[in-house]
Amino acid sequence: MEALVGLWTDLGRITGIALSTPVYAAVSALHVVGIALLFAPIALVDLRLAGFLRGLDTGALSVLRSTAKLGAGLAVPSGILLASARPDEYLANPTFLAKLAVVVLALANAVAFEVAARRLGLPALLDRAAGRLSALASLALWLAAIGLGRWIAFT
Incomplete structure (x- = not known):
């Protein structure tokens, strides 16, 4: 763990963020x-999977999912960089650790959904219990991650 913190600290120095x-x-x-590019489209996809926004067809859902992936590709590395400014403080912060756990769960849920969508086809997941459950978990997890992220500033 010390080596990881050391690498994270070095990253903060190398990038100048620290x-x-x-x-x-x-x-x-x-x-x-x-975060905006991740959450806004994934919320729309999740609402469609949960049985709302039935006007969103699979083509629109595909574009939204791609946009969410782009958002994750920005949010995750930038979050790692932000934490590299003071890794010891962040790793000692229970709110930060909770956010990390929630983000890992949300990403795992997203990967599981993507695997199912590729294997079964996206239409098979629409308006089905598995799709609804994944969507509701996704919404709850991403909202929790956003809330915890904001809470870090106050802890």
């Missing part, structure tokens, strides 16, 4: 953009 307020602010802004 030493530069403008760099930290830019990465923070990128993180917010990533």
